[in-house]
Amino acid sequence: xxxIKDLQARVEEKEILRGINLEIGPGEVHAIMGPNGSGKSxxxxxxxxxxDYEVTGGAIDFEGEDLLDLDPEERAHxxxxxxxxxxxxxxxxxxxxxxxxxxxxxxxxxxxxxMEARExxxxxxxxxxxxxxxxxxxSRSLNEGFSGGxxxxxxxxxxxxxxxxxxxxxxTDSGLDIDALRIVANGVNKLRSEDNAVVxxxxxxxxxxxxxxxxxxxxxxxxxxxxxxxxxxxELEAKGYDWIKAENA
Amino acid sequence: MTDLAQDLLSSFVVAEAGLNGAKNLGVVNxxxxxxxxxxxxxxxxxxxxxxxYTNLKPVLKHDYKILLKSESAVSFGDIKQYLLSDLxxxxxxxxxxxxxxxxxxxxxxxxxxxxxxxxxNKYPDVIAEYLGKAAPAGETFVxxxxxxxxxxxxxxxxxxxxxxxxxEILYITTDENxxxxxxxxxxxxxEQNAEVQILERHQNLGGAESFTNFVSEVFAARDARVxxxxxxxxxxxxSLVDNTxxxxxxxxxxxxxxxxxxxxxxxxxxxxxxxxxHAESHxxxxxxxxxxxxVDHHTLVDHQEPNCYSRELxxxxxxxxxxxxxxxxxxxxQKAQKTNAFQQNDNILLSDKAKVDTxxxxxxxxxxxxxxxxxxxxxxxxxALFYLRSRGIPKREAEGLMTYAFASDAxxxxxxxxxxxxxxxxxxxxxxINLEFAL
Numbered sequence: 001x002x003x004i005k006d007l008q009a010r011v012e013e014k015e016i017l018r019g020i021n022l023e024i025g026p027g028e029v030h031a032i033m034g035p036n037g038s039g040k041s042x043x044x045x046x047x048x049x050x051x052d053y054e055v056t057g058g059a060i061d062f063e064g065e066d067l068l069d070l071d072p073e074e075r076a077h078x079x080x081x082x083x084x085x086x087x088x089x090x091x092x093x094x095x096x097x098x099x100x101x102x103x104x105x106x107x108x109x110x111x112x113x114x115m116e117a118r119e120x121x122x123x124x125x126x127x128x129x130x131x132x133x134x135x136x137x138x139s140r141s142l143n144e145g146f147s148g149g150x151x152x153x154x155x156x157x158x159x160x161x162x163x164x165x166x167x168x169x170x171x172t173d174s175g176l177d178i179d180a181l182r183i184v185a186n187g188v189n190k191l192r193s194e195d196n197a198v199v200x201x202x203x204x205x206x207x208x209x210x211x212x213x214x215x216x217x218x219x220x221x222x223x224x225x226x227x228x229x230x231x232x233x234x235e236l237e238a239k240g241y242d243w244i245k246a247e248n249a
Numbered sequence: 250m251t252d253l254a255q256d257l258l259s260s261f262v263v264a265e266a267g268l269n270g271a272k273n274l275g276v277v278n279x280x281x282x283x284x285x286x287x288x289x290x291x292x293x294x295x296x297x298x299x300x301x302y303t304n305l306k307p308v309l310k311h312d313y314k315i316l317l318k319s320e321s322a323v324s325f326g327d328i329k330q331y332l333l334s335d336l337x338x339x340x341x342x343x344x345x346x347x348x349x350x351x352x353x354x355x356x357x358x359x360x361x362x363x364x365x366x367x368x369x370n371k372y373p374d375v376i377a378e379y380l381g382k383a384a385p386a387g388e389t390f391v392x393x394x395x396x397x398x399x400x401x402x403x404x405x406x407x408x409x410x411x412x413x414x415x416x417e418i419l420y421i422t423t424d425e426n427x428x429x430x431x432x433x434x435x436x437x438x439x440e441q442n443a444e445v446q447i448l449e450r451h452q453n454l455g456g457a458e459s460f461t462n463f464v465s466e467v468f469a470a471r472d473a474r475v476x477x478x479x480x481x482x483x484x485x486x487x488s489l490v491d492n493t494x495x496x497x498x499x500x501x502x503x504x505x506x507x508x509x510x511x512x513x514x515x516x517x518x519x520x521x522x523x524x525x526x527h528a529e530s531h532x533x534x535x536x537x538x539x540x541x542x543x544v545d546h547h548t549l550v551d552h553q554e555p556n557c558y559s560r561e562l563x564x565x566x567x568x569x570x571x572x573x574x575x576x577x578x579x580x581x582x583q584k585a586q587k588t589n590a591f592q593q594n595d596n597i598l599l600s601d602k603a604k605v606d607t608x609x610x611x612x613x614x615x616x617x618x619x620x621x622x623x624x625x626x627x628x629x630x631x632x633a634l635f636y637l638r639s640r641g642i643p644k645r646e647a648e649g650l651m652t653y654a655f656a657s658d659a660x661x662x663x664x665x666x667x668x669x670x671x672x673x674x675x676x677x678x679x680x681x682i683n684l685e686f687a688l
Binding site for chain 2: 049071072073076084087089090091093098101102103158
């Protein structure tokens with residue numbers, strides 16, 4: 001589905017990604033772990049198209065197309081979704097109007113007709129129930145005054161509505177208590193299918209107890225230095241990152 | 250002295266001969282004194298502190314006609330788009346400064362909604378009691394208006410009356426006189442526990458330059474409630490100096506909303522004199538302007554008595570080569586303990602060529618008060634923009650949506666839904682967005 005080849009990126013003068021190679025196929029769940037400052041969030045931002053980062057080398061191929069040529073909205077239309085570590089508050093715009101606009105703009109971008117109002121409503125009802133959200137969420141201003149947990153749940157709600165092919169969850173577990181974590185993970189699991197893929201970016205093993213990864217990668221100093229199965233995450237949990245740092249010093 | 254100032258001075262004798270209220274000695278003297286003050290001061294320049302950021306020279310240089318002829322050829326169809334067509338209202342329509350009874354709908358039932366020209370002769374006692382008592386003598390444009398203005402809206406709401414529908418005041422300029430210099434005046438008296446909603450706009454229908462020097466005096470007696478909305482979306486040939494002065498008594502609540510989307514140069518001198526306990530003064534506005542346009546908001550809230558509240562929220566969005574000015578002065582006199590004054594001016598520059606000068610001024614002489622003020626000038630938040638785009642919303646729509654969200658809280662106090670809808674429509678048009686975005 002997505003092939004990342006020797007990806008290098010910097011912000012201002014600082015090199016952050018120093019040659020990332022990663023291939024993700026449909027139906028797969030990949031976890032990317034690593035210490036602070038290793039480049040995890042940069043990688044997700046570059047895939048989603050944030051303009052603050054300058055790609056200095058390498059390529060990203062998404063279903064046969066060069067992703068790096070596309071605007072962030074065009075990437076969204078192709079089915080890429082980024083769940084933000086820090087979702088942005090937008091006062092004056094309700095969750096329901098926002099998601100309606102996002103869905104219909106994406107459909108327009110793909111040359112499809114807007115979604116019928118009735119279908120939209122039914123879908124919103126279904127997905128709020130899935131994430132155990134109260135319906136009143138929908139008429140609140142986007143993320144304004146939301147608690148950390150509510151913001152993260154709202155991200156997964158948007159993911160559920162948009163049904164992306166590739167979802168990147170950037171530290172979705174941070175700021176969640178154990179109940180919220182279970183609800184969010186349950187939501188993500190329900191959305192998994194043969195056709196879509198999920199990338200989970202996290203510091204901790206905790207989330208991976210609920211969303212079981214097929215592959216675990218360790219990102220350090222802008223490179224993937226180790227890959228394995230879910231046991232690698234358990235090993236990291238037990239031993240910390242120092243041995244990774246020592247191996248790559 | 251500028252040529253225009255000379256023209257004005259030499260026109261006065263002719264103007265006065267034709268003025269209403271010429272028989273009222275008090276008014277005659279008031280006019281002569283005001284003219285003398287104008288003769289001494291002349292028009293302000295950028296050397297004047299209050300006009301430092303707004304240069305009048307380019308708009309005062311035209312050869313304006315001062316003694317204007319009205320025009321009867323204006324039909325309802327010509328002005329319909331400037332009125333709220335989906336709402337029943339009283340209407341006071343003025344063409345080139347003169348009242349048009351044909352286009353208006355006035356009343357004397359329960360309250361007087363008629364003209365200043367008529368009131369000058371009909372209600373000399375009321376005129377003597379109120380005229381010039383809110384607008385400050387000594388301000389150049391007020392003095393000039395006092396000397397010349399002979400028509401405008403006269404609204405007097407008797408005690409305990411709530412006006413059954415909003416009042417629309419429309420000042421129309423046509424090409425009949427070529428480049429025209431208009432001076433009209435409103436006198437709005439809202440007695441104890443009475444309530445009124447007023448909408449006002451100035452519109453140049455022609456292609457010639459126009460300059461309007463306008464004065465409005467509002468008197469809100471004990472517990473009176475006034476909503477006063479100014480929609481400024483005039484042609485790029487039209488300049489306006491609006492001097493609106495509000496005098497408040499105990500427990501009164503007055504809101505003046507100013508929505509500036511058009512015109513060449515617009516200067517709003519909005520003054521509130523809070524002269525009774527527990528009075529509430531609300532002023533807010535949205536400015537969205539582009540190439541070659543200037544909008545200057547100069548506000549004053551003068552807290553004279555204890556326990557009063559004032560709220561001031563101005564949002565500005567500047568495109569192209571536009572220029573915005575905000576100067577908000579809050580004065581809290583020694584006696585005005587427990588004053589609660591809020592002032593905020595936020596601006597977004599959507600172009601490298603746009604410019605904003607913003608200056609809050611607090612003068613506080615009481616020691617037990619709560620006054621907050623702030624002003625910001627910035628661009629759209631990049632993070633938020635990326636967030637919206639990453640959800641599939643194209644850049645232009647995302648910018649429009651964020652700009653709308655930025656501005657829309659200044660519409661919170663608009664109490665007429667039809668007006669709110671209309672304003673939302675203009676904002677959407679100016680920002681090039683689809684309104685379904687909005688709440």
